[in-house]
Amino acid sequence: MQDSPLFNFINNLSPIKPSKHLPFTHTFNSLTFSSPPSLFTSPHVNESRFLKRHISLHTPKTNASAKHVDKKYANEEALPNSTELRQNTKQGIPIADDAIELPQSLKYNCGSPGYDSTFCIHAANGLLELPKEPALDVTCVQEEGCKTDSVQSESPLRGTCPIDPKSEFPECGWDGLIPDHTDLLIFNSPDEARAFNSLFQKPLDSSTDLMSLLPQSTVVNIGHNVQFIDSIAPRSELEIENQHSHPIAATETDHVVDNAAMNSNPNEKTDDELVSVMHRGLRRRCLDFEMASVRRKNSDYNSNTSSSTLHSDGRNVADDNQLVHTKHHSDSRKCILPGIGLHLNALATLKDHNGIKTERLSSGRQLSLICSTSSLKISTSQEHHHLALGDVSSEREIDLSNNGVQPDEDCREDLNQNSPKKKRQVQLLLTMLMRKSDSAGETEGCKRCNCKKSKCLKLYCECFAAGVYCIEPCSCQDCFNQAIHEDTVLQTRKQIESRNPLAFAPKVIRSSESVPEVGDDPNKTPASARHKRGCNCKKSSCLKKYCECFQGGVGCSISCRCEGCKNAFGRKDGSALIEAEQEEETEAGERGVAEKDLQKTEIQNIEDHSDSALVSSPSLRSRSLLPLPFSSKGKPPRSFVTTISGSALFASSSQKLEKPNSLWSQSKHFETVLDDELLDILSIDSSPVVCVKTSSPNGKRISSPKCGLGPSSSRRGGRKLILQSIPSFPSLTNQQ
DNA sequence: GAGTTTGAAACT
DNA sequence: CAGTTTCAAACTC
Numbered sequence: 001m002q003d004s005p006l007f008n009f010i011n012n013l014s015p016i017k018p019s020k021h022l023p024f025t026h027t028f029n030s031l032t033f034s035s036p037p038s039l040f041t042s043p044h045v046n047e048s049r050f051l052k053r054h055i056s057l058h059t060p061k062t063n064a065s066a067k068h069v070d071k072k073y074a075n076e077e078a079l080p081n082s083t084e085l086r087q088n089t090k091q092g093i094p095i096a097d098d099a100i101e102l103p104q105s106l107k108y109n110c111g112s113p114g115y116d117s118t119f120c121i122h123a124a125n126g127l128l129e130l131p132k133e134p135a136l137d138v139t140c141v142q143e144e145g146c147k148t149d150s151v152q153s154e155s156p157l158r159g160t161c162p163i164d165p166k167s168e169f170p171e172c173g174w175d176g177l178i179p180d181h182t183d184l185l186i187f188n189s190p191d192e193a194r195a196f197n198s199l200f201q202k203p204l205d206s207s208t209d210l211m212s213l214l215p216q217s218t219v220v221n222i223g224h225n226v227q228f229i230d231s232i233a234p235r236s237e238l239e240i241e242n243q244h245s246h247p248i249a250a251t252e253t254d255h256v257v258d259n260a261a262m263n264s265n266p267n268e269k270t271d272d273e274l275v276s277v278m279h280r281g282l283r284r285r286c287l288d289f290e291m292a293s294v295r296r297k298n299s300d301y302n303s304n305t306s307s308s309t310l311h312s313d314g315r316n317v318a319d320d321n322q323l324v325h326t327k328h329h330s331d332s333r334k335c336i337l338p339g340i341g342l343h344l345n346a347l348a349t350l351k352d353h354n355g356i357k358t359e360r361l362s363s364g365r366q367l368s369l370i371c372s373t374s375s376l377k378i379s380t381s382q383e384h385h386h387l388a389l390g391d392v393s394s395e396r397e398i399d400l401s402n403n404g405v406q407p408d409e410d411c412r413e414d415l416n417q418n419s420p421k422k423k424r425q426v427q428l429l430l431t432m433l434m435r436k437s438d439s440a441g442e443t444e445g446c447k448r449c450n451c452k453k454s455k456c457l458k459l460y461c462e463c464f465a466a467g468v469y470c471i472e473p474c475s476c477q478d479c480f481n482q483a484i485h486e487d488t489v490l491q492t493r494k495q496i497e498s499r500n501p502l503a504f505a506p507k508v509i510r511s512s513e514s515v516p517e518v519g520d521d522p523n524k525t526p527a528s529a530r531h532k533r534g535c536n537c538k539k540s541s542c543l544k545k546y547c548e549c550f551q552g553g554v555g556c557s558i559s560c561r562c563e564g565c566k567n568a569f570g571r572k573d574g575s576a577l578i579e580a581e582q583e584e585e586t587e588a589g590e591r592g593v594a595e596k597d598l599q600k601t602e603i604q605n606i607e608d609h610s611d612s613a614l615v616s617s618p619s620l621r622s623r624s625l626l627p628l629p630f631s632s633k634g635k636p637p638r639s640f641v642t643t644i645s646g647s648a649l650f651a652s653s654s655q656k657l658e659k660p661n662s663l664w665s666q667s668k669h670f671e672t673v674l675d676d677e678l679l680d681i682l683s684i685d686s687s688p689v690v691c692v693k694t695s696s697p698n699g700k701r702i703s704s705p706k707c708g709l710g711p712s713s714s715r716r717g718g719r720k721l722i723l724q725s726i727p728s729f730p731s732l733t734n735q736q
Numbered sequence: 737g738a739g740t741t742t743g744a745a746a747c748t
Numbered sequence: 749c750a751g752t753t754t755c756a757a758a759c760t761c
Contacts, residue, residue, distance in 0.1 A: 460744080
């Protein structure tokens with residue numbers, strides 16, 4: 001009958017095709033809906049769900065919903081606190097279950113154990129806002145998120161990431177959030193991928209408050225996707241760091257990753273946690289003054305968040321992210337917004353946590369633009385720690401730093417899981433690290449002021465001068481150099497800067513014309529590194545740390561007004577130590593305290609450098625006999641910025657250098673005074689590369705494997721990317 | 737740990 | 749800009 005002409009005629013007239021000629025599944029195929037991935041344990045969503053949801057995406061009701069949400073947020077605080085938001089979300093108010101007819105299957109799915117419905121709803125709803133092509137079906141990602149991080153949506157940390165991207169970083173977009181990694185997601189069709197990309201690549205409308213536009217959980221969802229991506233393709237932390245160079249990305253992913261670490265079963269540590277722990281902990285006390293006012297905007301929100309959130313491990317997670325912290329906080333980390341600020345206490349953190357605290361470069365890259373070069377240096381110095389850890393323990397990084405409270409024991413325990421040999425190595429390394437960090441971090445490198453009258457708001461205060469907040473170990477009195485007095489600090493700082501724009505600039509600068517790094521001309525003298533103003537010593541003969549030149553490990557220059565200069569690093573008249581020493585040796589009768597110090601420091605210096613060949617710079621190397629002032633006691637300068645090496649980058653744009661730090665010198669010290677024991681440990685599986693602190697032609701400070709405890713940072717699997725992925729330090733010309 | 741010395745920072 | 753005072757680190761005992 002179907003072959004009859006009449007039937008053919010009718011068939012041609014009718015758009016309806018005989019169903020029997022079409023596979024049943026064709027309908028869905030045409031809609032590019034595929035069955036849900038089998039990886040979901042929760043009941044699979046009926047395909048009708050997609051269809052229904054897909055349709056719902058186009059409904060005007062969706063827009064109404066979005067407007068409703070937007071309007072609601074507009075009527076509230078720009079950044080409603082997490083508690084409020086959670087309440088709202090739990091009540092489904094802003095997210096409006098009613099706004100979108102959530103398919104029953106979806107609801108059921110989200111209601112399954114470990115499934116957070118609000119998150120799913122929010123996520124689904126939030127995604128409605130961004131892509132112009134609602135055909136995007138991010139079910140895969142979403143469900144993965146819902147399934148694995150259901151708690152996350154309820155997690156207090158969600159409230160820690162409400163940084164208004166617009167206000168905080170107007171220039172940023174989402175593209176940095178997941179750069180070129182959306183392809184890692186599983187999409188059912190190219191349209192989905194495109195739409196998903198559009199989700200993140202959509203430039204932020206400057207007139208749009210993203211946070212109000214998106215339900216907060218959407219933000220979580222975004223970060224969540226990042227996490228998902230990370231879990232798909234684990235990368236080295238620095239590679240992720242590069243992603244975090246994007247402010248938002250740093251923030252979002254930080255929080256998300258932190259969340260992952262928190263919510264995950266301790267026994268189920270993943271690379272996500274690895275990333276997480278890498279990014280946690282070193283945010284300590286950052287006087288990112290430039291960001292102060294901005295961050296202050298969010299302080300209320302964060303404080304609210306922090307006050308209402310308690311991490312599963314008993315630690316107030318929000319402390320990691322809150323902007324306000326006090327000197328007396330038990331864990332005086334100041335975790336700032338994306339940005340590392342000045343982590344001059346980085347090593348102190350190592351110490352404070354009684355063990356290994358891996359870096360939290362994460363947030364830093366981008367903000368370091370704003371904050372200071374010293375932060376970069378610090379980050380780099382932290383990298384040494386981290387690299388070392390990563391190298392030695394490879395996959396153990398998670399365990400090394402997972403527990404921010406007492407990582408030490410955990411580290412050891414986890415490390416014990418390695419082979420006995422490696423275990424021993426790692427334990428020794430940890431011991432060394434802790435010892436070094438104790439000596440370097442507590443006593444010196446980490447600013448610990450003792451101000452009594454200056455309120456730590458003058459350059460007298462080393463903390464303030466270094467651009468860091470005072471912390472608990474400080475013995476200062478009436479300290480105002482705290483985050484809670486951010487306004488005062490900022491104001492004071494500006495006042496000082498108005499008086500002296502370079503007040504917070506590194507005191508020791510390297511002239512741009514000579515950047516003798518290892519590999520360049522080792523015969524160059526460090527004469528190019530000079531104190532920016534020169535000293536004014538009268539009695540110390542520039543042989544004690546009273547002298548800033550000496551303290552900074554640089555010779556006196558013509559700008560110095562010192563009297564009787566005997567600076568071991570170079571006298572004002574241009575003579576250097578060796579010459580001076582020869583003179584002094586010939587002058588047998590002039591052996592005084594100065595020479596004694598010289599000899600002492602010389603010996604120390606030789607001890608420190610001869611075997612390990614650890615040199616901080618070609619300058620020092622070329623003058624191996626030159627004593628480092630901090631070497632005499634195994635201490636770095638206390639309040640000095642020793643931009644001897646690797647700092648040419650910063651010095652070249654020193655006009656905007658701010659927040660001198662001692663960690664650079666500290667790290668230098670750290671590197672230069674590494675014990676042979678540690679070196680032996682590190683050399684077990686490392687090539688006998690002479691440890692030199694090198695710098696790339698661009699001024700990048702690159703540590704050779706042995707430097708900074710990182711024997712094989714570029715040789716171990718995932719860690720290989722660490723060195724390679726060290727991004728170029730951002731141009732400082734972008735600083736404020 | 738207390739007291740002294742020193743020189744930078746701050747002030748006038 | 750110079751002189752003085754204040755200040756806190758460095759140093760000594």
